[in-house]
Amino acid sequence: MTSARSTSEPESLPRAAFAAVDLGATSGRVMLALLSGAAGHERVDLVEVARFANGPFVTPESDTARLRWDVRRIWHEVVDGLRIACVAASERGLVLSGIGIDSWAVDYGLIGADGELLEDPRCYRDSALAGTSTEVLDRLGASGHYRANGLQTQPFNTEFQLVAGRDDEVWPAAASIRLIPDLLASWLTGRVVTEVTNASTTGLIDVSTRKWSDAVIDGLERGYPSLGDLRSRLADLVEPGSVVGHLTNSVRRSTGLGRVPVITVGSHDTxxxxxxxxxxxxxxxxxxxxxxxxxxxxxxxxxxxxxxxxxxxxxxxxxxxxxxxxxxxxxLWVLSETLRSWREAGRDISLAKALVLAADATADRTVVDVDGPEFLPPGDMASRIAAAARATSQPIPVSPGEVVRCILDSLAASYRRALGEVRELSGKxxxxxxxxxxxxxxxxxxxxxxxxxxxxxxxxxxxxxxxxxxxxxxxxxxxxxxxxxxxxxxxxxxxxxxxxxxxxxxxxxxxxxxxxxxxxxxxxxxxxxxxxxxx
Structure with missing residues (x-):
């Protein structure tokens, strides 16, 4: 049981239950949420009823290895988790009052006119995306582009992924572009919408109006004719708290649930x-x-x-x-990848042990720019840290404690820089x-x-x-x-x-x-x- 608060048992009987599907880039989970307390005194206890590993897989395509998500497997795990949530709620004398889905941002599935998924969705860490953002912004004009969508330039923003994939074999057959939470919601309900908080990470939203951006979409269609009619592939936008629809008969049979509404939440997990x-x-x-x-x-x-x-x-x-x-x-990607690489090399160091070693290591001995592009793809992070330290004439972390301390000191320094800029730029x-x-x-x-x-x-x-x-x-x-x-x-x-x-x-x-x-x-x-x- 994972509780949102410190005690493991609610202080009063729950009066409502919800299922939260929470998908991350390394794991997914289905949480049963129990709401208790009178109006003005409500609280939530979270019970983790299902957890599963997640991560991209490599598939060879032509001469380039690409990273993709096995979204069909994610779907089956979600449905199974909802089945378990149904049982867990019933044991408490409750039925689910709603289901909400949140996930990582920017990635999407392409759906054909027959409603079928055309291919496994591309993962944002796919190296094939490199260079596309620079090309697009040079063509559309970076300053005007930012005034429209207000979006940080990342090589994997959805708009850049779309441009990078415009000549893929499946693109002409794509009738619908669905971000990961919207894709799963459409499979649960049969209805297609685009939730606005996650849509705002695509680069296709006018951040001032919270609507699809005419300036950006028209600019992409003009600049890249092979994209075709991009707008027609985008579903209507809805705000968090909207009812997408109710579970289909097929999902009800698979889960044992009744006519439960699927509700848009802040579907970008942040x-x-x-x-x-x-x-x-x-x-x-x-x-x-x-x-x-x-x-x-x-x-x-x-x-x-x-x-x-x-x-x-x-x-x-x-x-x-x-x-x-x-x-x-x-x-924490850099830390988790470091531990994973060590495990694969036969050096199995738990997170708890790594943190103990890091606490004993010298503070600020080596601080590197962990936001550098070399830390984006999967791989041997310890070697990349060593290269970054060497390039900046700092001591090279060697022991596990030194490596992990370098990562944590570097993350704290990154937070400091970002918050300093936030304060200056926003006035907040x-x-x-x-x-x-x-x-x-x-x-x-x-x-x-x-x-x-x-x-x-x-x-x-x-x-x-x-x-x-x-x-x-x-x-x-x-x-x-x-x-x-x-x-x-x-x-x-x-x-x-x-x-x-x-x-x-x-x-x-x-x-x-x-x-x-x-x-x-x-x-x-x-x-x-x-x-x-x-x-």
Missing amino acids: ASAVVAIPADDDRFAYVSSGTWSLVGVELEVPVLSEASRRANFTNELGVDGTVRYLKNVTG EFDVVHIVGGGSQNALLCQLTADAIGVPVLAGPAEGAALGNVLVQARAVGAVHGNLAALRAVAHRSSNPITYVPTGTSHRLRADDRTTASSEERSHGWHRKDPSGSR
Whole structure:
């Protein structure tokens, strides 16, 4: 059992149940959510009823090895998880009141006119995407493009994937483009929609209007005639909290469920995680920490300045008309890949052991730019770290403790740079940083982050995406009421965030950390403060 709060048993009997399908790039899970408590005192307990490994597979195509997702296997795992959730809810005298799906962003499936999946969806880490973003932005004009979609340039943004695949054999037969959560929702209900928070990562959305962008789509169609009619392949946009439809008869037979509604949530997992931030006011920043780390603040309007574009910040859409102004930086991917590579080499070091070794290693001995492109593909991260250290004339990490400490110190430095830029570019002040997601359980990283930034870090909930997913569902069916602040109050009652206060240890910026110079820190008040007066 995974609980959104610290106790394993709810204090009162649950009155409603929901299923949250939460898909990550390395694992997927189906969570049964139990809502209890009277109005104004609600809380959620999460029970993990199914978990399965996830990850791209390599398939040889021509002379290029490509990474793809086995989305059919994911589908079968989801259906099986919903079957188990049905049983688990029934054992508690409940039926599911809703199902919501969140996942990683940008990737999509192509569906033919007959409704069949044409090929396994491409994975965003596919090396075949390299170079496409530069070509597209040169052709469309980077500044005007950013003013329309406000999106950080990443080589794997959906629009660049579409351009890279425009000459693929299956493209002419594609009648529908469906992002991963929308694809699964369409298989559950038979209805096709596009949820807007995830759609905002495609590059095809006008971030100011929350609609499909005429400027971007027309520009792509003109610039790449072989794309054909791109617009006709895009489904209608819907906001979080919309009912997509109810389970098909086939899914009902497979799961034992009844006429359960499938509800759009913040289907980009970070959008759901931000809903679940247990903040008591709006003076916060966040790090949604998992395979990736998304570092930013919540705003009412996008930041579309040229300075923001040059800093490569993104304006992604959030729940209730909000904007997630953030930078998508490397997360625990580097650490997980390091441990995986060691296992394959016969050096089986657990995460717990690695963190103990890292805590004993010298602080800030080596800090590298883990956001560099060399850390994007799978592979031997320890060797890449050594190469980066050598290139910057720093000590080369050799022991497991040194390697892992380098990764964590480098992540904390990356968070510091990103948050310094957030504060400057958005003008948003914050007194605390919330870390949500799996990385909130990494106590060493949380402490290093607090030390690096100089403000308290509140860690948790670990299952932030699933909890936010459920909160939007519960409000959609009337089980809870209110705005984002009210939902976050439920999140606070449902979790027990741990506070990490800055210590006297200062994270030393390297000479190449030019984006956050010491003078800039002083001008923006990045000084150590008494934690007792920080909130």
